[in-house]
Amino acid sequence: MGFSGSHEHRLWHSLSRRQFLGAAAASAGALATGLRIPGVLADTDNLATAFPVPIPQGVTVHFPDATSVFVHHFPTVVPNDGLPISEPSEITDFNGLVGLCRVTGKGVGTTGPLSFQVDNGFMSGLYRGEDGLMHHGTFAFI
Protein backbone atom coordinates (compact mmCIF):
# COMPACT_ATOMS: atom_id res chain seq x y z
CA MET A 1 0.00 0.00 0.00
CA GLY A 2 3.02 2.28 0.19
CA PHE A 3 3.95 4.93 -2.25
CA SER A 4 5.92 4.15 -5.30
CA GLY A 5 9.22 5.95 -5.19
CA SER A 6 8.13 8.60 -7.60
CA HIS A 7 4.90 9.19 -5.77
CA GLU A 8 6.60 9.62 -2.42
CA HIS A 9 8.99 12.04 -4.02
CA ARG A 10 6.08 13.97 -5.40
CA LEU A 11 4.45 14.19 -1.98
CA TRP A 12 7.63 15.43 -0.38
CA HIS A 13 8.06 17.89 -3.20
CA SER A 14 4.54 19.09 -2.63
CA LEU A 15 5.13 19.48 1.09
CA SER A 16 8.34 21.29 0.36
CA ARG A 17 6.38 23.83 -1.60
CA ARG A 18 4.36 24.47 1.51
CA GLN A 19 7.56 24.84 3.50
CA PHE A 20 6.90 21.68 5.45
CA LEU A 21 10.26 21.96 7.17
CA GLY A 22 9.27 25.10 8.97
CA ALA A 23 10.15 25.71 12.57
CA ALA A 24 7.49 24.42 14.93
CA ALA A 25 9.72 22.92 17.60
CA ALA A 26 9.78 26.12 19.59
CA SER A 27 6.14 25.70 20.51
CA ALA A 28 6.43 22.04 21.52
CA GLY A 29 7.48 22.66 25.09
CA ALA A 30 4.74 25.16 25.68
CA LEU A 31 2.23 22.68 24.42
CA ALA A 32 3.17 19.73 26.59
CA THR A 33 -0.40 19.45 27.76
CA GLY A 34 -1.52 18.71 24.22
CA LEU A 35 -4.03 21.53 24.36
CA ARG A 36 -4.06 24.42 21.99
CA ILE A 37 -2.59 27.62 23.23
CA PRO A 38 -4.48 30.86 22.67
CA GLY A 39 -4.31 32.13 19.15
CA VAL A 40 -2.55 35.27 20.22
CA LEU A 41 0.40 33.16 21.37
CA ALA A 42 0.50 30.72 18.49
CA ASP A 43 2.46 31.20 15.31
CA THR A 44 -0.31 30.50 12.85
CA ASP A 45 2.17 29.79 10.06
CA ASN A 46 3.83 26.96 11.94
CA LEU A 47 3.93 23.55 10.32
CA ALA A 48 4.78 20.33 12.09
CA THR A 49 8.42 19.38 11.65
CA ALA A 50 7.95 15.60 11.62
CA PHE A 51 5.31 13.28 10.29
CA PRO A 52 3.32 11.41 12.94
CA VAL A 53 2.93 7.64 13.17
CA PRO A 54 -0.35 6.07 12.02
CA ILE A 55 -2.67 4.31 14.42
CA PRO A 56 -1.71 0.62 14.42
CA GLN A 57 -5.25 -0.61 13.94
CA GLY A 58 -7.62 -0.18 11.02
CA VAL A 59 -9.66 -2.08 8.50
CA THR A 60 -8.90 -4.40 5.62
CA VAL A 61 -10.62 -3.30 2.43
CA HIS A 62 -11.38 -6.06 -0.07
CA PHE A 63 -11.73 -5.39 -3.79
CA PRO A 64 -13.60 -7.22 -6.57
CA ASP A 65 -10.32 -8.49 -8.04
CA ALA A 66 -9.73 -10.45 -4.82
CA THR A 67 -6.95 -8.12 -3.66
CA SER A 68 -7.12 -6.30 -0.36
CA VAL A 69 -5.46 -3.37 1.36
CA PHE A 70 -5.06 -2.71 5.08
CA VAL A 71 -5.93 0.88 5.90
CA HIS A 72 -4.88 2.55 9.16
CA HIS A 73 -8.25 4.18 9.62
CA PHE A 74 -11.59 3.63 11.31
CA PRO A 75 -11.01 0.43 13.33
CA THR A 76 -13.96 -1.61 14.46
CA VAL A 77 -15.98 -0.05 17.25
CA VAL A 78 -15.52 -1.69 20.62
CA PRO A 79 -18.35 -1.40 23.17
CA ASN A 80 -17.35 1.06 25.84
CA ASP A 81 -18.81 3.06 28.65
CA GLY A 82 -19.57 6.05 26.49
CA LEU A 83 -21.28 6.19 23.15
CA PRO A 84 -19.69 3.72 20.78
CA ILE A 85 -17.37 5.59 18.46
CA SER A 86 -14.49 4.37 16.42
CA GLU A 87 -11.03 5.81 17.03
CA PRO A 88 -11.33 9.21 15.30
CA SER A 89 -7.60 9.93 15.20
CA GLU A 90 -5.40 8.89 12.29
CA ILE A 91 -2.23 9.20 14.38
CA THR A 92 -1.04 7.34 17.45
CA ASP A 93 0.93 8.42 20.51
CA PHE A 94 -1.12 11.57 20.40
CA ASN A 95 -2.56 13.89 23.03
CA GLY A 96 -4.70 16.70 21.76
CA LEU A 97 -7.81 17.76 19.93
CA VAL A 98 -9.33 15.57 17.26
CA GLY A 99 -12.26 15.89 14.89
CA LEU A 100 -13.68 13.64 12.23
CA CYS A 101 -16.75 13.81 10.07
CA ARG A 102 -18.70 12.16 7.32
CA VAL A 103 -21.03 14.44 5.42
CA THR A 104 -22.70 14.18 2.06
CA GLY A 105 -24.14 16.75 -0.27
CA LYS A 106 -24.44 18.01 -3.78
CA GLY A 107 -22.72 20.48 -6.04
CA VAL A 108 -21.93 21.42 -9.58
CA GLY A 109 -18.91 20.40 -11.56
CA THR A 110 -17.66 21.23 -15.01
CA THR A 111 -19.43 18.11 -16.18
CA GLY A 112 -22.74 18.91 -14.47
CA PRO A 113 -24.41 18.08 -11.13
CA LEU A 114 -22.46 15.75 -8.83
CA SER A 115 -22.92 14.25 -5.37
CA PHE A 116 -20.17 14.31 -2.78
CA GLN A 117 -19.06 12.57 0.35
CA VAL A 118 -16.47 14.18 2.59
CA ASP A 119 -14.61 12.34 5.35
CA ASN A 120 -12.34 15.01 6.75
CA GLY A 121 -10.84 15.61 10.13
CA PHE A 122 -8.09 17.19 12.17
CA MET A 123 -5.62 16.39 14.91
CA SER A 124 -3.76 19.06 16.84
CA GLY A 125 -1.54 18.58 19.82
CA LEU A 126 1.42 16.66 21.13
CA TYR A 127 2.50 13.58 19.19
CA ARG A 128 5.41 11.21 18.64
CA GLY A 129 6.95 11.68 15.25
CA GLU A 130 8.49 9.15 12.89
CA ASP A 131 11.82 10.24 14.39
CA GLY A 132 10.74 8.95 17.79
CA LEU A 133 10.74 12.42 19.30
CA MET A 134 7.83 14.38 20.68
CA HIS A 135 6.48 17.25 18.62
CA HIS A 136 3.54 19.55 18.44
CA GLY A 137 1.61 19.99 15.26
CA THR A 138 -1.68 20.32 13.48
CA PHE A 139 -2.74 17.83 10.82
CA ALA A 140 -5.64 17.57 8.44
CA PHE A 141 -7.19 14.31 7.39
CA ILE A 142 -8.46 14.82 3.86
Place this chain on the structure above:
Amino acid sequence: MDLFNGAVGTNQVHDFNPGIRSSGLFWTVPVKEGALQADFEDGRATLALSDFDLEDYGNLENALKDGPEVDASVSFNMSWTAKGDAFNVSDPVHRFAGRYFLANVDIAWSGMEEGFEFTSSPGVTNVKSVFGRERNGIFFSDD
Protein backbone atom coordinates in the same frame (compact mmCIF):
# COMPACT_ATOMS: atom_id res chain seq x y z
CA MET B 1 -13.22 14.21 -0.80
CA ASP B 2 -15.24 12.10 -3.18
CA LEU B 3 -17.44 13.03 -6.13
CA PHE B 4 -20.06 10.79 -7.69
CA ASN B 5 -21.96 11.06 -10.93
CA GLY B 6 -25.15 9.87 -9.30
CA ALA B 7 -25.98 8.92 -5.74
CA VAL B 8 -23.17 8.85 -3.19
CA GLY B 9 -21.47 5.48 -3.39
CA THR B 10 -22.21 4.87 -7.03
CA ASN B 11 -20.17 5.78 -10.11
CA GLN B 12 -17.39 7.66 -8.34
CA VAL B 13 -15.58 10.02 -10.68
CA HIS B 14 -13.14 11.92 -8.44
CA ASP B 15 -11.25 11.08 -5.22
CA PHE B 16 -9.23 13.99 -3.88
CA ASN B 17 -6.74 13.04 -1.19
CA PRO B 18 -3.07 13.67 -0.29
CA GLY B 19 -1.96 10.04 -0.62
CA ILE B 20 -0.94 7.35 1.82
CA ARG B 21 2.50 7.69 3.32
CA SER B 22 4.86 4.69 3.21
CA SER B 23 4.39 4.34 6.98
CA GLY B 24 0.69 3.78 6.36
CA LEU B 25 -0.28 7.24 7.59
CA PHE B 26 -3.63 7.62 5.94
CA TRP B 27 -4.53 10.77 4.01
CA THR B 28 -3.05 12.92 6.76
CA VAL B 29 -0.85 15.94 6.17
CA PRO B 30 0.55 18.79 8.24
CA VAL B 31 -1.25 22.10 7.96
CA LYS B 32 -0.53 25.51 9.35
CA GLU B 33 -1.58 26.02 12.95
CA GLY B 34 -3.88 28.78 11.82
CA ALA B 35 -5.90 26.43 9.62
CA LEU B 36 -7.63 25.08 12.72
CA GLN B 37 -9.57 27.09 15.24
CA ALA B 38 -10.94 24.85 17.98
CA ASP B 39 -12.51 25.48 21.34
CA PHE B 40 -13.53 22.28 23.04
CA GLU B 41 -15.30 23.99 25.93
CA ASP B 42 -17.35 26.04 23.50
CA GLY B 43 -18.09 22.98 21.38
CA ARG B 44 -16.85 24.47 18.14
CA ALA B 45 -14.07 23.89 15.66
CA THR B 46 -13.33 25.13 12.18
CA LEU B 47 -10.83 23.83 9.65
CA ALA B 48 -10.11 25.85 6.54
CA LEU B 49 -7.62 25.34 3.73
CA SER B 50 -7.23 27.25 0.50
CA ASP B 51 -5.80 25.91 -2.75
CA PHE B 52 -4.33 22.92 -0.96
CA ASP B 53 -2.31 20.71 -3.31
CA LEU B 54 -3.18 17.03 -3.40
CA GLU B 55 -4.08 14.38 -5.98
CA ASP B 56 -7.18 13.10 -7.69
CA TYR B 57 -7.18 9.31 -7.83
CA GLY B 58 -10.55 9.05 -9.53
CA ASN B 59 -12.02 6.45 -7.19
CA LEU B 60 -11.43 4.82 -3.84
CA GLU B 61 -10.05 1.53 -5.10
CA ASN B 62 -7.45 3.28 -7.22
CA ALA B 63 -6.59 5.55 -4.28
CA LEU B 64 -6.10 2.70 -1.83
CA LYS B 65 -3.98 0.82 -4.38
CA ASP B 66 -1.91 3.97 -5.01
CA GLY B 67 -2.78 3.93 -8.67
CA PRO B 68 -2.43 6.70 -11.24
CA GLU B 69 -3.44 10.16 -10.15
CA VAL B 70 -3.47 13.73 -11.42
CA ASP B 71 -2.47 16.92 -9.64
CA ALA B 72 -5.39 18.72 -8.07
CA SER B 73 -6.21 21.17 -5.33
CA VAL B 74 -9.06 21.75 -2.93
CA SER B 75 -10.31 24.62 -0.84
CA PHE B 76 -12.72 24.15 2.03
CA ASN B 77 -14.14 25.78 5.09
CA MET B 78 -15.76 23.39 7.50
CA SER B 79 -17.14 23.75 10.97
CA TRP B 80 -17.95 21.33 13.76
CA THR B 81 -20.70 22.38 16.16
CA ALA B 82 -21.37 20.21 19.19
CA LYS B 83 -24.80 18.69 19.65
CA GLY B 84 -25.75 17.32 23.04
CA ASP B 85 -23.49 16.81 26.00
CA ALA B 86 -19.89 15.71 25.94
CA PHE B 87 -19.28 12.04 26.75
CA ASN B 88 -16.29 10.03 27.84
CA VAL B 89 -14.87 7.09 25.93
CA SER B 90 -12.17 4.70 27.00
CA ASP B 91 -11.20 1.91 24.62
CA PRO B 92 -8.43 -0.29 26.06
CA VAL B 93 -8.47 -2.50 22.97
CA HIS B 94 -7.47 0.29 20.61
CA ARG B 95 -5.84 2.28 23.42
CA PHE B 96 -7.59 5.59 23.08
CA ALA B 97 -9.60 7.64 25.53
CA GLY B 98 -11.10 11.05 25.58
CA ARG B 99 -14.04 13.33 25.99
CA TYR B 100 -16.03 13.96 22.84
CA PHE B 101 -19.03 15.67 21.39
CA LEU B 102 -21.13 14.36 18.58
CA ALA B 103 -21.35 17.25 16.16
CA ASN B 104 -23.04 18.75 13.19
CA VAL B 105 -20.61 19.62 10.45
CA ASP B 106 -21.13 22.11 7.68
CA ILE B 107 -18.79 22.47 4.76
CA ALA B 108 -18.34 24.60 1.69
CA TRP B 109 -15.68 23.30 -0.65
CA SER B 110 -14.33 23.31 -4.13
CA GLY B 111 -11.90 21.18 -6.06
CA MET B 112 -10.04 21.75 -9.26
CA GLU B 113 -7.62 20.16 -11.66
CA GLU B 114 -6.78 20.68 -15.30
CA GLY B 115 -10.04 20.69 -17.22
CA PHE B 116 -12.32 20.25 -14.20
CA GLU B 117 -13.77 22.29 -11.37
CA PHE B 118 -16.34 21.52 -8.70
CA THR B 119 -18.15 23.72 -6.20
CA SER B 120 -20.38 22.37 -3.46
CA SER B 121 -23.90 23.66 -2.98
CA PRO B 122 -25.16 24.87 0.41
CA GLY B 123 -26.58 22.26 2.74
CA VAL B 124 -25.10 18.92 3.76
CA THR B 125 -26.33 15.72 5.35
CA ASN B 126 -24.42 14.67 8.45
CA VAL B 127 -23.79 10.94 8.64
CA LYS B 128 -21.67 10.93 11.79
CA SER B 129 -19.33 13.56 13.09
CA VAL B 130 -17.41 13.89 16.32
CA PHE B 131 -14.76 16.03 17.91
CA GLY B 132 -13.06 15.98 21.23
CA ARG B 133 -10.01 15.89 23.38
CA GLU B 134 -8.13 12.61 23.12
CA ARG B 135 -5.04 10.73 24.24
CA ASN B 136 -3.96 7.49 22.62
CA GLY B 137 -1.02 5.14 22.26
CA ILE B 138 1.63 5.94 24.83
CA PHE B 139 -0.63 8.62 26.31
CA PHE B 140 -3.50 6.21 26.89
CA SER B 141 -4.52 5.51 30.45
CA ASP B 142 -7.54 3.49 31.45
CA ASP B 143 -7.99 5.42 34.70
